[in-house]
Amino acid sequence: MRLDVVTIFPEYLEPLNVSLVGKARARGQLDVQVHDLRAWTYDRHNTVDDTPYGGGPGMVMKTDPWGEALDSVLAEGYERGAGAPTLIVPTPSGRPFTQELAVELSERPWLIFTPARYEGIDRRVIDEYATRMPVHEVSIGDYVLAGGEAAVLVITEAVARLLPGVLGNAESHRDDSFAPGAMASLLEGPVYTKPPEWRGRGIPDVLLSGHHGKIARWRRDEALRRTTANRPDLIERCDPKAFDKKDREMLSILGWMPDPEGEPFGRFWRRTEGVEE
Numbered sequence: 001m002r003l004d005v006v007t008i009f010p011e012y013l014e015p016l017n018v019s020l021v022g023k024a025r026a027r028g029q030l031d032v033q034v035h036d037l038r039a040w041t042y043d044r045h046n047t048v049d050d051t052p053y054g055g056g057p058g059m060v061m062k063t064d065p066w067g068e069a070l071d072s073v074l075a076e077g078y079e080r081g082a083g084a085p086t087l088i089v090p091t092p093s094g095r096p097f098t099q100e101l102a103v104e105l106s107e108r109p110w111l112i113f114t115p116a117r118y119e120g121i122d123r124r125v126i127d128e129y130a131t132r133m134p135v136h137e138v139s140i141g142d143y144v145l146a147g148g149e150a151a152v153l154v155i156t157e158a159v160a161r162l163l164p165g166v167l168g169n170a171e172s173h174r175d176d177s178f179a180p181g182a183m184a185s186l187l188e189g190p191v192y193t194k195p196p197e198w199r200g201r202g203i204p205d206v207l208l209s210g211h212h213g214k215i216a217r218w219r220r221d222e223a224l225r226r227t228t229a230n231r232p233d234l235i236e237r238c239d240p241k242a243f244d245k246k247d248r249e250m251l252s253i254l255g256w257m258p259d260p261e262g263e264p265f266g267r268f269w270r271r272t273e274g275v276e277e
Helices: 010-017 019-026 063-079 099-106 123-129 149-160 212-230 232-236 245-253
Strands: 002-007 031-036 085-096 110-113 135-139 256-258 269-271
Touching (some): 019 031, 019 149, 031 063, 085 149, 110 149, 212 232
Parallel strands (some): 002 031, 002 110
């Protein structure tokens, strides 16, 4: 995969040289190029922003530097044989970044990121490049950052770990929170390692039983327990077909039941009295 980032703070992307992403770069699994947007400015102050039309506070990033930067990045990538590009625009007004989207992006050959500052990039830039390639405006959460570079780091790490050969164990992400399949709408439960006792605290006996079926069931139950406690919204919007008989029994113990008035039947879950103490 090729990954380009255009930013006014290239030094912010230094973490891409460490951990799994850094190792993937060193092995040639991930080709990361970071570009300074100010290289495409021509005034003495290297200006990349201007006041917004219509008035209001803040500044807006200008069209010309972004247009020239993206044209240059595209030309260089095509010259080096990069595949079809996808533009990623980190913005709090974008679609939520999810594990499902991370999986989708991990299958793309070339991602180009445009982390903005100030009030964002002139909309015409996004509209222009949307005629040339797929564009994803992506939000990593319901909050506003000083700039999009942190979001680039989040998205890159989530995507890069899904690339073949990046993780030491290819099965490592199978049971992650939100992983496609059985964990698609659940949070991963607690995990333990040696020693078996620490400061008077042990670990659940089932994890020492060697009974793989019971261990799998315990992990599933703990995932349900954590999800209902921390993210009940995931349970409420989950397709009821995702829950088997044992799941429904645990949800009942935890104080949940199918809503007979939900559409379609049972899709939404609601809390009941008698929640497990």
